[in-house]
Amino acid sequence: MSVLNKSFLHKLKDNIIFFIIYSILFLFIVKTFGYISPFFIGGLLAFIINPISRKLERKFKINKGFSTLFLSLLGVALVIFLATFGLIKGSQQLVRFLNNIDSNSYSYLGNMINNWVNEISKYMGYFQDSSGSSFNIRELISNYGQNLADIAKAMLAKIIDLATSLPTIILIIITLFMSTYFIAKDFDKIGHGFLNIFTDETKVKVRRIKSEVICSIKGYVKAYAILMSITFLVIWISFTVFKIPYGLPLGIIGALLDLIPFLGIIVIFVPVIVYYFWMENYFVSIGIAIVFIALSILRQILEPKLVSANVGISPLMTIIAIFVGIQVAGVLGIIFCLGLLVMHDILKKVEIL
Structure with missing residues (x-):
């Protein structure tokens, strides 16, 4: 005698199949991202470029091939500029950090750390005298500082290796531009070709899935844009009010x-x-x-509501996805769990699950 309802068992089977397929695709993208990244980024740029090219062609009668070429060059140039700017600024900060660690000069930060170490050593001395144990706080700080320096040096070496790999960088740039241009140029053909593998009835559902996915991505970006804007403004304003230096750059980094x-x-x-x-x-x-505690509470209240309102999943499921994701695999785990919930909700809306 069957205990469970047949309809439930059927839905359970479909959900298990969906989870397996989603997990395989997600792992495939993550593991192969280093190889497919130029095409992935090119596809995203093409997705942004295509509607702009259509509008230019429709309103200003500009040839789509020419506008696509120009927009592809502009998009790739912007990506290269941001990547180069990030690498240069990152390497400059690492060099400055390493200089501060390796030099014997007492900088502002060095004096601060020395004051901390002296105070901690003083208190640790009381415990050592009473318990007879031996604990060298300066040695501990030195060991951790050395490990931190080694990590920073390894990161700097990776950046230098990347910067000196000129042929590889040129190949990546050319691949990115070519993939962006050709995907954008044939965007409609690629879309029609993909739809033609389905039946007429399924095509309607696929179009609905595409529409829902675009709305969810826009909603997700909107939600986190609001959260990051709040964080930036709170840090900038509070640091300015309390006359803490570097409020603007720290606000950007905090966001x-x-x-x-x-x-x-x-x-x-x-x-x-x-x-x-x-x-x-x-x-x-x-x-x-007080500002930190208030901002933390505000963010914990707003994040589930904004994500659920803009993406379409319940606040409770959003909290569960964030908590489970961060426990399993950090930021990548959150992306996996939220993506799983969003895709499951979309497939339910189009009556596939």
Whole structure:
């Protein structure tokens, strides 16, 4: 005698098949991204370029081939500029960081760290005298500092290797441009060719899936754009009010780091709070701590609501996806779990699941 309803078993089977197919595709993209990245980025650029080319052709009678070529060059140039700018700025910061570690000069940061170490060593001395144990805080800091320096040096070496691999970089740029141009030029043909493998009834569902996916991506970008804007404004304004230097760049960095749940703004706020506390500027330390707590609470309240409102999944499922994702695989886990929920919801809407 069957205990479970046949309809439920049928849906369960379909959901298991969907989960397996989704997981395989996600893993395939992640594992092969280094090889397919020029085509993936080219496809995204082509997706953005195609509607612009259509409008230029329709409103201004500009040949689509010419507009696609121009927009492809512009899009690839923008990607190259952003990547180059990031590499240059990143390498400059790493070099400065390594110089501060390797030099014996007492910089602003070095004095701060030395003050911390002296205070910690003083308190640790009391415990050592009473317990008879031996614990060298300076040696511990030195070991961790050396490990940090080794990591920074390895990152800098990778950047230098990339910068010196000129033939590879030229090949990637050419591949990116060619893939962007040809995908954008034949975007409609590729779309029609893909649809032609399905029956007429299925084509309607595929078009609906495409529409829902685009709406979900737009909603996801909109939700996190709002969250990142709030983080940027709060950091910039609060640091300006409390006269903490570098409020604008730290606000930008904090907004970008805000994409990493449970870490993001901690990297910006906690060192500032600790530093001003040790400098006995309790007003600034407590004030920034209150701002940090308020922003953390606000973000935890807004994130599920904004994602659910703009993407279309329930706040509870959003919280579960974020929590499970961060526990399993960090940021990549969140992308996997949220993508799974969104695709499942879309397939339910088009009556496939």
